[in-house]
Amino acid sequence: MTSPVSSADPAALAAETALVEQWLDASWMEKGLSDHSLSNYRRDLLQLAQWLLAQRQYGLAGCHRGDLYDYLADRQKQGVSARSVARQLSALRGFYRWLLREGRISEDPTLRVERPKLGRPLPKTLTEADVDALLRAPDTATPLGLRDRAMLEVLYAAGLRVSELVGLTLTQVSLRQGLVRIVGKGNKERLVPLGEEALAWLERYLREARAVLLGGCASEQVFPGRGGAVMTRQTFWHRLRQLAVQAGVHKPLSPHTLRHAFATHLLNHGADLRVVQLLLGHSDLSTTQIYTHVAQQRLRQLHAIHHPRAGNPRPKMGSDKHDTDGEP
Structure with missing residues (x-):
């Protein structure tokens, strides 16, 4: 399971937080993201940073594709929905593309990491x-x-x-x-x-x-x-x-x-x-x-x-002389 924030090295976590904030500032300038989106992305990235520090003893810039597979599998084991995992992966893609563009990493770990399959929700309707x-x-x-x-x-x-x-x-x-x-x-x-x-x-x-x-x-x-x-x-x-x-x-x-x-x-x-x-x-x-x-x-x-054969109990044929179920 993802370790709580208090279990990570405070200095290392502070450095990861600063890196995430740089990306959020750049994303806000480029795309004009809402406060709600920025908050979700911040949470998504810091959850991964926290997991990496606890499980791998390195931060976001050192993440490999295998780490991502392990982390996302860990999230799903915790009962996190496929939709939430897909949204988090979307945030990670944006973050690592930015790191690659900035020259801070040499390879994007999100490449060839597939989104979880999402069932298309049925529209809510009324009778x-x-x-x-x-x-x-x-x-x-x-x-x-x-x-x-x-x-x-x-x-x-x-x-x-x-x-x-x-x-x-x-x-x-x-x-x-x-x-x-x-x-x-x-x-x-x-x-x-x-x-x-x-x-x-x-x-x-x-x-x-x-x-x-x-x-x-x-x-x-x-x-x-x-x-x-x-x-x-x-x-x-x-x-x-x-x-x-x-x-x-x-x-x-x-x-x-x-x-x-x-x-x-x-x-x-x-x-x-x-x-x-x-x-x-x-x-x-x-x-x-x-x-x-x-x-x-x-x-x-x-x-x-x-339907007469859909599993509902029916009288046997001839059990009631007034039975009309057999009429054409």
């Missing part, structure tokens, strides 16, 4: 009942609640990114055709149908609430913020969390939650993967394929519950 509860949460007797209901309906019906939703302008919406024209990542344009429910709430909001919320201000935004300004993603995210609490939805939420639900529910109901790809605006089908795993999980659950 259809969760979504229904969330959509019903706003108080539509008020202009603000009517706006929130329309925003949620449009977000879920069209599978928009939050940035696409808050940036939506009046010229991008065709109420007559029931479509929204979205300019997504890479300035790629797509047309997405809204569906009757979302269209009805959007029309009602535009008719009854938008002008009230604007209070005489001019705005091209479909869902403007205060004073007609563009609503921020953070403002919408704050409202979404409040509404989730009201709806009794206590699952983990993210700004993409309803977008994930949109894709998963479409696939659960038999939509073609390439259609979902077009609706989401994914340039690569592999990006969309992650949702098939979520849908397959749901299919397995339904199969386990309803």
Whole structure:
């Protein structure tokens, strides 16, 4: 296990800390790293320095590839996740490339050290009942609640990114055709149908609430913020969390939650993967394929519950004259 800081030679550890701080200063100047990133990198490097001093009796500049393999294996034995190990290795690569560039080492020990394999996480999603509860949460007797209901309906019906939703302008919406024209990542344009429910709430909001919320201000935004300004993603995210609490939805939420639900529910109901790809605006089908795993999980659950040979006990054939399971 990694030795505690107090077990290392204080003078040696101070020298290692000074070296790490030099690299952090250089990285901040070159890349403008955030305080959070700098703090993580500092911790990652000092953990290795501490291990080297205790296990090898030399510091970061003396590290060899074999040392890194032993250290990373030690970290994984301690229960550190593969994702954390991969992040630490990324910090080490940057540090040793800097040492090599500065002429302080002759060989980069991180070369040919492979990242641990990371399983691609399944997107967090909501059930259809969760979504229904969330959509019903706003108080539509008020202009603000009517706006929130329309925003949620449009977000879920069209599978928009939050940035696409808050940036939506009046010229991008065709109420007559029931479509929204979205300019997504890479300035790629797509047309997405809204569906009757979302269209009805959007029309009602535009008719009854938008002008009230604007209070005489001019705005091209479909869902403007205060004073007609563009609503921020953070403002919408704050409202979404409040509404989730009201709806009794206590699952983990993210700004993409309803977008994930949109894709998963479409696939659960038999939509073609390439259609979902077009609706989401994914340039690569592999990006969309992650949702098939979520849908397959749901299919397995339904199969386990309803299929007669999925492991659920059934009456034997002929055991009950009223048994109708054998009907075609």
